[in-house]
Amino acid sequence: MKIIIIDDEPLARSMVKHYLSTYQNMEIVAECNDGFEGFKAIKEHQPDLIFLDIQMPKITGFEMLELIENKPKVIFTTAFDEFAIKAFDQNAIDYLLKPFSQERFDKAIQKCLAQTDLTLTNTTYEAVLNTNNNELETRVVVKHLGNIKIIQTADILYLEAYDDYVKIYTQENVFVKKKTMNYFENAFNPKQFVRVHRSYIIQVNQITKMEQSDKETMIAILKNGTKIPLSKTGYPKLKAVLGI
């Protein structure tokens, strides 16, 4: 079984390594300091199981996991994360709270081995990742030309639905992310981002004006000149947020 340990504290990694040393057939193929390294290592080694910390440099464990298409089995190892405990109760293979004992660790491994169904679907994680902890996101992590790119929500002009993906427009570029419009509608600050149309979410302070484009439809014009249609339900929502 191929294993990767991702944690920014060397001692925390050595703890996992130590507990793992009692097992045969468990090969640690990589140790990573952060989500960027983790992302690359997972792509390269295609591990069966990863041990993943949540609070790490640059991007969190959750954010890293979002970017990976063929997700390995995951055992989270973290010190303190109350909302995540809730979210993962049902869905992750296991969730180890630091510090943990060999017994507790063994139990997690047993669970992992028992789970023969290797097609642990992405949707399981999707459901978990989409629970979103009721916290509003202030950034989005995307893959771009093989690299990881962190976008601050303040830099987003608007979002557009794109089949199973959402296109994220910023001043410089367009990124895609495999998420639903509903996810973004809920994850972003509703005073800042408004779903003005089935296919569009715009950042309110990017709007310069709104006008009638024909008898039926209103459009919003953004600072960069982009025109976004406003739907019958979207327009009143936008007006409510703008206070007009």
Place this chain on the structure above:
Amino acid sequence: MDFNQTPFLAFIDSLISNLIIVFFSASLFFISKNYQPNSYQIFHPIAILLAGVYGSFLLQKYAIFFVVNDLDYHQFVNDTSKIRLVYNFLMIISASMISFIWNYKTNKQAETQRNTDNEQLLREAELLDLRQQIQPHFLFNSLNSISALLVTKPNLAQKMIQELADFLRGTLKKENNGLVTLSAEMNHLQLYLNIEMVRFEHRLKVENNLDSSTENMLLPTLLLQPIVENAIKFGLYGTTEQITIHISSKIQNDMLFIEITNPYDTEAHQANKGAGFGLNSITRRLYLLFGRNDLLKIHTEENIFITQILIPQKTV
């Protein structure tokens, strides 16, 4: 009617009348002391007043009838009913005005006193609250590191337990709202830093550059640790490379000036957002202690995040 008797009767009359008015005014005073009518109950105090005026009038009349056994004088009392009513009315109105104002003033004073007491209590509670509590993250991660060290380096584990214990002791001290010398605060901070340096090994470096003249200057206890914690968090979580945190102090305008710098990554963080809570509570704490909002300043220079604090030194 025997007119020789009249001055005496008039004296009796006025004595009875005025005593009764005093009695009624005093009653109204005590009523208004405990009873503050709402604005929509305006009818109640007026009814009480009018009842008082009329009641005192009746009481006066029958008291005089009872005491003075002179039918002519009784007639005289009946004839002067209107004047007596008006007199009672004026007397009782002015007495109740005075009671109202008096009671209002004492109530206000008591209220102001209560508010001051409340504010003082709140301020103390808030100060206690603003003092940085131990971050659970820090505590559990440290325990995890100790757990790992026990396998490979038990001696180091023991040292770390020691330092963690000393650090916790310092943080839990009761008299934590006082002022401490910079060198004492730095000792406490060093315990924290030693633990963090074990956790992050080579990735974390700290350089102190303290002016020796500032060693005995005073600052609120446990002020620096949350700032340094912030610096470490944003420094380390922003980059995967080694970071160095600089702590320096000097005297500026007779005040203690402390500067803490850490590298941070503009891409991963919005500077103002992440730095927010910890530093806000410090600004608030400094405000409660020194009444100034400008003692903590942050700014960024390229990829360096700079926190500057000024601590006024109270002259003894």
